[in-house]
Amino acid sequence: MRQYHDKGYLIDLCHIKDISTLIYGYITYICILSHHALLNDILNTDPHYFYIVIFILAFSAVIISIPSVIYTSLKYGLFDKNDLYRKNHKRNVSRLGGLAIVGSFTVSILLFSAIINFKEANALIASCIILSALGLKDDVYGTNTKTKFTLQIVVAFILVIFGAFRLTSLYGVLGIGDMAPLWGSLFSIALIIFLNNAFNLIDGIDGLAGGIGILTSLIFGILFSWMGQVPYALISFALAGAIAGFLKYNWFPAKIFMGDTGALIIGLISAALAIKFIELNKFTPGSxxxxxxxxxxxxxxxxxxxxxSLRVFTIRILKGHSPFKGDRNHIHHRLERLGLKASLIVVSTAGFNLAVIAATILLQHFGNFMLIFLIIGLCVMLNTSLTLILLKRRRH
Structure with a gap:
């Protein structure tokens, strides 16, 4: 067994020369599993075993592949440069962790969608592959804003048109009910692009995007499971497993980052799950x-x-800056200025998120407009309190 040392952390290579060798071995392993009678028996017995298996499979694949990704990054100097003013890590760290997330999620979904004959997965997988290619190029060489948005529009179009991930109504929010197919499609495309970039924006400290990503996918998985929607629960738990495996290496101090590749994919899948969750709970005359x-x-x-995302975009526009110009004014940066460590920021943010989810589900009969107004209002109040605390500290 070979080992590679670099500035304080140890990587077991297990004779893995490069990522392609690992991927070949991983796919071979999946093919063996797919023909195993015991696996089919488990999947046909109870959907809950089904979810556990896909979570463990996605988790294990990422755990196995990350060391090889780190080694390859060290070998070829593929790092997130630590001289960028928005970064605060003290050593070179690979940004290619998203490759493991995407690979694990994609193969897991392909395997299990074949078993349950879930054809909509094809559009989702195609979108993931295109978006991961965009993210990989951005992580390694950089990509201009125009190219990013063009490909994100293409990806969102594939999901909406070919995958039927489209909203047909806003259910009275802002006074809007059913939407014509054209307007519903355009709104869905805009929503997918927004959430793509929203997850990318919160990927600013160790474990935050991954932690919120796990929470998001697990909650969607539980809700879809409760609804009996096996395919979408499958997607949710596969993503949760992949992110959980990655988070082992991304927790403070991070050995690897997910980069744009991982953040964009988490945002894309989360947007798709949100749209399907809303559509599957639509009021109809007979249900x-x-x-x-x-x-x-x-x-x-x-x-x-x-x-x-809404907060930083608004502030940048009010200041006359481009909404896409990066800064250190995100919520996690502000919490850092209070002296909170990365791990505590992740836990407290996820805890707040979970509390909001629980309260919303408990108060679901209040209606969409009232609940969304209360959620945003609570966030504004907490953000205002944080601003006042930071101003008071600055004066002293």
């Missing part, structure tokens, strides 16, 4: 939804990236 106020519940699940 009763499993959850009322589904749009408000979806907002509560994604409130951390949603509110942080």
């Amino acid at each position: 009763k939804p499993a959850f009322y106020s589904a749009p408000a519940i979806a907002v509560s699940i994604l409130i951390v990236p949603i509110f942080d």
Whole structure:
């Protein structure tokens, strides 16, 4: 067994020369599993075993592949340069962790979607592959804003048109009910692009995007499981497992980052799950939804990236800056200035997110407009309190 040392952390290579060798071995392992009679028996017995298996599979694949990704990054100097003013880590760290997340998620979904004959997965996988290619190029060489948005529009178009991940109504939010297919498609494309970038924006400290990503996917997985929607629960738990494996290496102090590749994929899948959750809980003459106020519940699940993105975009525009110009004014940066460590910021942020989700589900009969107003209002109040505390510290 070979080992590689670099500035304080140890990597077991297990004779893995490069990423391609690892991927080949991983796919071979998956193929063996897919023909194993015991696995099929487990999947056909109870959907809950189904979810556990796909979570463990995605988790294990990332755990196995990350050391090889780190080694390859060290070998070829593929680092997040620590001289950028928005970064605060003290050593070179690979930004290619998203490759492991995408690879694990994609193969897991391909395997299990074949078993349950879930054809919509094809559009989701195609979108993930295109977006991961964009993220990989940005992580290694950089990509201009125009190219990023063009490909994000293409990806969102594939999901909406070919995957049917499209909202048909806003359920009375802002006084808007059913939408014509064209307007519903355009709104869904805009929403997917927004959430893509929202998760990318909160990826600023060790473990935050991963921690919120796990919470988001697990909650969606539990809700879809409760609704009996096996395919979407499958997607949720596969993503949760992949992020959980990555978080082992991304927790403070991080040995690897997910980069744009991972953050964009988490945002894309979260947007797709949110849209399907809302649509599957739509009121129809002959059915009763499993959850009322589904749009408000979806907002509560994604409130951390949603509110942080809206807040920084608004501030940048008011200051006359481009909304896409990076800075250190995100919520996690502000909490850092209070003296909180990265791990405590992640735990407290996730705890707040979970509390908002629980309250929204308990109060789901209040209606979408009231709940969304309360959620955003609570976030504004907490943000205002944080601003006052920071101003008071600055004066002293």
